[in-house]
Amino acid sequence: MISLKNKIIFITGATSGIGKACAYAFAKEGANVIISARRKELLNEIADDIRTNHNVNVLPLMLDVRNRKEVFDTINSLTDEWKKIDILINNAGLARGLNKFYEDNPDNWEEMIDTNIKGLLYVTYAILPGMIERGFGHIINIGSIAGHEAYPKGAVYCATKHAVDAITKSLRMDTIDKNILVSTIDPGLVETNFSKIRFDGDEEKAKAVYKGLIPLTGEDVADAVIFCATRPPHVNIAQITLLASQQASATIVYRKE
Ligand code: NDP
Numbered sequence: 001m002i003s004l005k006n007k008i009i010f011i012t013g014a015t016s017g018i019g020k021a022c023a024y025a026f027a028k029e030g031a032n033v034i035i036s037a038r039r040k041e042l043l044n045e046i047a048d049d050i051r052t053n054h055n056v057n058v059l060p061l062m063l064d065v066r067n068r069k070e071v072f073d074t075i076n077s078l079t080d081e082w083k084k085i086d087i088l089i090n091n092a093g094l095a096r097g098l099n100k101f102y103e104d105n106p107d108n109w110e111e112m113i114d115t116n117i118k119g120l121l122y123v124t125y126a127i128l129p130g131m132i133e134r135g136f137g138h139i140i141n142i143g144s145i146a147g148h149e150a151y152p153k154g155a156v157y158c159a160t161k162h163a164v165d166a167i168t169k170s171l172r173m174d175t176i177d178k179n180i181l182v183s184t185i186d187p188g189l190v191e192t193n194f195s196k197i198r199f200d201g202d203e204e205k206a207k208a209v210y211k212g213l214i215p216l217t218g219e220d221v222a223d224a225v226i227f228c229a230t231r232p233p234h235v236n237i238a239q240i241t242l243l244a245s246q247q248a249s250a251t252i253v254y255r256k257e
């Protein structure tokens, strides 16, 4: 197991759910974390809390991954202290709506494609050259069970996560001679803000997604990310699928009354 102490970890989407859990999990291991997302106040609060509880350096970075210029300018202007990023966690992402394709609003597609695919590409493109120059880096993408299986009413969200899977595989091939590890962690149902955002703030609909089962938590996913990041140097975890015990596939879930 390799140590994460004093490593620099860049996490997108760190204000909530899986990304936030990853920020705490890496900090607990002694890593210094760059936490990025759009909500500045929340980032600052989380940064203060991590510093207080884990005594590591934390850089809160306001960043909308959809904005290509903002991504490049922000990452290119990191100070020497922060720019030697060892591990990138591409986590920022969302689903908008759960609708039959022909009843969906194309605005939802734009937002999912811009965030889940293009955002991941921009951040990776901005950070990877430095990793190659320094001779080491680990890119861990947060994909989904929806990257392996399609389900009804999820055409575009599933397509974005299939894209993450394809990008992960291709990137691993392109960097095979550069000592860069590329991995994807693909969870099923995780109770975070994900469903509230998918259903545009409708708490009842969001709650119903997890009714009758014990879903994964952000911390469960962060555990898998930490496992992936701490293998000996000759080991690369290519992919982990992580499901709640009551979930068998994207569409098969056992719910107790
Ligand atoms: P949350 O809604 O709890 O968190 C999403 C995070 O992404 C927030 O921190 C949000 O921060 C950030 N984010 C969203 N849009 C942008 C953007 N344009 N730029 C920067 N940051 C952004 O959801 P989860 O933690 O569940 O989701 C995290 C990832 O996990 C996503 O990629 C999702 O697809 C994936 N996933 C989730 C599963 C689940 O069941 N929950 C299962 C499988 C995968 P802010 O609003 O402050 O910008």
Ligand code: 8X3
Residues within 6 Å of the ligand: 143, 144, 145, 146, 187, 188, 189, 190, 250
């Ligand atoms: C999130 C899990 O099943 O809602 O990626 O697509 S699911």
